[in-house]
Amino acid sequence: MEKPKTVKMTAGDRTFYVLVNVFLIFIFVIILIPMWSTVAQSFRPNGYRYSYLEAMFRPWDWRIDAYKALLGNAGFVMAFWNSLKILVFGVFTSLFLTIPLSYCMSVQDLPGRKLLNWFVLIPYLFNIGLIPTYLVIIGLGLSDHLASVFVPGAVGTYNCLIMRGFFEGIPESLKESARIDGAAEWYVLLSIILPLSKPIIMTIGLYYGVNFWNDFMHPMLYLQDAYLQPLPILLRNILLGASMNEVVDVNAFGEAPVEAIKAASVFLSAIPMIIAYPFIQKYFTKGTMLGAVKG
Numbered sequence: 001m002e003k004p005k006t007v008k009m010t011a012g013d014r015t016f017y018v019l020v021n022v023f024l025i026f027i028f029v030i031i032l033i034p035m036w037s038t039v040a041q042s043f044r045p046n047g048y049r050y051s052y053l054e055a056m057f058r059p060w061d062w063r064i065d066a067y068k069a070l071l072g073n074a075g076f077v078m079a080f081w082n083s084l085k086i087l088v089f090g091v092f093t094s095l096f097l098t099i100p101l102s103y104c105m106s107v108q109d110l111p112g113r114k115l116l117n118w119f120v121l122i123p124y125l126f127n128i129g130l131i132p133t134y135l136v137i138i139g140l141g142l143s144d145h146l147a148s149v150f151v152p153g154a155v156g157t158y159n160c161l162i163m164r165g166f167f168e169g170i171p172e173s174l175k176e177s178a179r180i181d182g183a184a185e186w187y188v189l190l191s192i193i194l195p196l197s198k199p200i201i202m203t204i205g206l207y208y209g210v211n212f213w214n215d216f217m218h219p220m221l222y223l224q225d226a227y228l229q230p231l232p233i234l235l236r237n238i239l240l241g242a243s244m245n246e247v248v249d250v251n252a253f254g255e256a257p258v259e260a261i262k263a264a265s266v267f268l269s270a271i272p273m274i275i276a277y278p279f280i281q282k283y284f285t286k287g288t289m290l291g292a293v294k295g
Contacts, residue, residue, distance in 0.1 A: 042066055042263035066260035070268060076234065080268075082146065083213060083230040087272070090150030090212035091205050094159075098204065099197075102160050103189050106167035124157035130221075137222055148222035149230070150212050159204045166200040167193060202280045210273060231269050238265050 009017075043062030070076045104110060105117055133152055142148040170193060178188045194201070216232040223229050239262055 038263045038266055042260055042267050044257050044260040044263070066257070066264035067268070069261060070264055076265070078227060079229060079231045079234040082228060083232070083269075084272070086146055086149050086215070086230055087209055087213050089146070090154070091208045093150060094154045094156070094208040095201065095205055097155050098160055098163060099194070099201070100189065101155065102163035103167055103193060105160065105164045107185075108172075120157055120160055134221060143222055144225045144228060146223075146228060149215055149218045152218060153211060153215075156208070156211075159207055163197075163200050163204055166197060170196055206276070206280045209276065213273060235265050235269055238262055 040062070043064065043066070045063040045065070101120070105113065105120065107113065110116070137143065137148050137152065142151060174192055174196075175188050178192055183191070214232060215230075216236065219228075219230050219233050223233075
């Protein structure tokens, strides 16, 4: 049996792959250095006497005082818990609203489908601004409530368009077979569409989760109660060396160095996303690419 012929790489191909690998290694180093620097600085001991470069490569001198101070501080734990509640309820609310809306936009014979698509697209093209949004939130009585953080951005137009494109890529025959058997649209969505849409749901959920976890503007505008303020607000106050409405103060974190406190707070705030991303990464490319084909 004749062996299949393989395409031989030319000198130009080899040079190209070498340059691409060198470029990717360069980007990796650029990303790794500040990350490693932040981690090393978070373990900085009190009475630090080494140079900045030495501290990055002296793990035997590292201390966990900054992490003990942060995790033992009621203000930090409270802010972390507030951010976690915003993340969970925000992602659930956003997916609960985005999935049926995107499905309705994907149904070809839906009466008024074009009007619905324009209704969703126009706010994406023309932002109404901060003041009308603020007046609506205040008018709904959501001030000093965690819902004010995730309700304004509960439905993202970009996410709806990507999810709509994914739903449109599902074979129409699967939907029609269920409709012929007398299934209602909600049953088609729950029993046929959702089981096939795990990649896009995980991808859009990650988009929403990162947005809610890092949201700074909405908490600053709508949460005046210090006990409701989430981690981004606390992190900003720590980085500026300021107090959090007399509830959280940098000096309240014990004898750990202020620079170590700042670095440790940055690192701890990134941990939930670092933990979640490896589990979602395998769906990320598939969900985004398939959703963008017809979007």
